[in-house]
Amino acid sequence: MNNIQFEKRKSIEQVEESNELAPKFDSNGLIPVVTTDFSSGELLMQGYMNEEAFKKTISLGEAVYFSRSRNTLWHKGKTSGLTQKIKEIRIDDDQDCVWLRVDVKGGASCHVGYRSCFYRSIPLDNSSSKVVLKFEEKEKVFDPEEVYKGAPNPTKL
Amino acid sequence: MNNIQFEKRKSIEQVEESNELAPKFDSNGLIPVVTTDFSSGELLMQGYMNEEAFKKTISLGEAVYFSRSRNTLWHKGKTSGLTQKIKEIRIDDDQDCVWLRVDVKGGASCHVGYRSCFYRSIPLDNSSSKVVLKFEEKEKVFDPEEVYKGAPNPTKL
Numbered sequence: 001m002n003n004i005q006f007e008k009r010k011s012i013e014q015v016e017e018s019n020e021l022a023p024k025f026d027s028n029g030l031i032p033v034v035t036t037d038f039s040s041g042e043l044l045m046q047g048y049m050n051e052e053a054f055k056k057t058i059s060l061g062e063a064v065y066f067s068r069s070r071n072t073l074w075h076k077g078k079t080s081g082l083t084q085k086i087k088e089i090r091i092d093d094d095q096d097c098v099w100l101r102v103d104v105k106g107g108a109s110c111h112v113g114y115r116s117c118f119y120r121s122i123p124l125d126n127s128s129s130k131v132v133l134k135f136e137e138k139e140k141v142f143d144p145e146e147v148y149k150g151a152p153n154p155t156k157l
Numbered sequence: 158m159n160n161i162q163f164e165k166r167k168s169i170e171q172v173e174e175s176n177e178l179a180p181k182f183d184s185n186g187l188i189p190v191v192t193t194d195f196s197s198g199e200l201l202m203q204g205y206m207n208e209e210a211f212k213k214t215i216s217l218g219e220a221v222y223f224s225r226s227r228n229t230l231w232h233k234g235k236t237s238g239l240t241q242k243i244k245e246i247r248i249d250d251d252q253d254c255v256w257l258r259v260d261v262k263g264g265a266s267c268h269v270g271y272r273s274c275f276y277r278s279i280p281l282d283n284s285s286s287k288v289v290l291k292f293e294e295k296e297k298v299f300d301p302e303e304v305y306k307g308a309p310n311p312t313k314l
Contacts, residue, residue, distance in 0.1 A: 003286040009314045016269050016312060019290040021279060024313075034191050034203055041198025043247075046191055046254040058288070061281060090200075090275040091290065093267055094312035097203040099275045110250055112173050118247040118256045122178060124218060129160040131178040131215070133248065155173060155251040156181075157166045 004055045016093050024096040035100045038087040044109040045117045061086045069154040080147045082106040113140030161212045181253040192257045195244040201266040202274045218243045226311040237304045239263040270297030
């Protein structure tokens with residue numbers, strides 16, 4: 001699929017009830033993306049795409065994001081080899097969020113080395129005001145020091 | 158759990174590798190939230206929380222968002238009855254995204270009336286430049302006209 005066209009947003013009915021793709025990008029030109037594992041349903045990561053990244057994702061069949069920390073197009077897995085093969089793309093009611101259902105080559109999507117970025121839970125049965133996160137993944141799938149040799153950590157404080 | 162405290166963000170190691178909850182809110186004071194169905198794993202919606210909404214979600218055990226269109230705290234289901242009971246809360250590596258795993262009373266989470274907000278897919282096998290969305294849910298679970306009588310549609314063009 002080449003030269004993909006997005007429709008202009010004309011009415012609420014068009015956006016919510018029709019079969020026209022008319023995505024809404026925010027004031028920074030970005031749309032949030034939710035990425036889950038196609039087989040397990042597990043949430044792998046949440047990122048962003050600009051218009052170019054969204055069109056590339058559709059035409060390439062692999063996840064292409066826009067990296068806010070590096071301010072550039074980001075073909076996921078280009079460095080690490082852990083590409084995300086698209087099995088299905090969905091868009092939400094008001095077309096301001098994209099859902100990617102993917103197969104991950106290498107089985108990991110998190111730059112810290114875990115399978116999912118969401119490797120910690122917030123306990124609900126705590127009676128204290130201090131929250132102690134629980135690790136839901138016990139072991140890293142890969143060693144980020146090896147895979148991203150010398151690349152700066154994308155996490156911003 | 159009352160008077161929940163969030164930690165100050167001190168280092169990448171603290172944020173990524175420790176058990177301290179130190180969430181990052183964006184320049185508007187919001188953090189994106191991904192909500193999936195606990196049983197089916199299906200993505201139901203993507204929303205936002207401010208600090209107060211996040212703390213209320215943890216203490217109440219039901220999803221409380223911040224509505225950007227109405228600029229107010231939004232206890233999901235307060236109007237429609239379709240509350241989201243929290244089964245698990247997770248936070249991502251750099252703690253700038255929250256994952257809620259929920260049971261939905263009434264079985265629907267979308268203001269248009271569908272089970273999930275993501276009721277349409279983008280075909281991948283299309284050779285034309287025009288994208289024709291495919292409806293993945295055939296029937297609405299509820300009639301929004303009945304449930305939200307007279308309330309304005311939150312979708313913004």
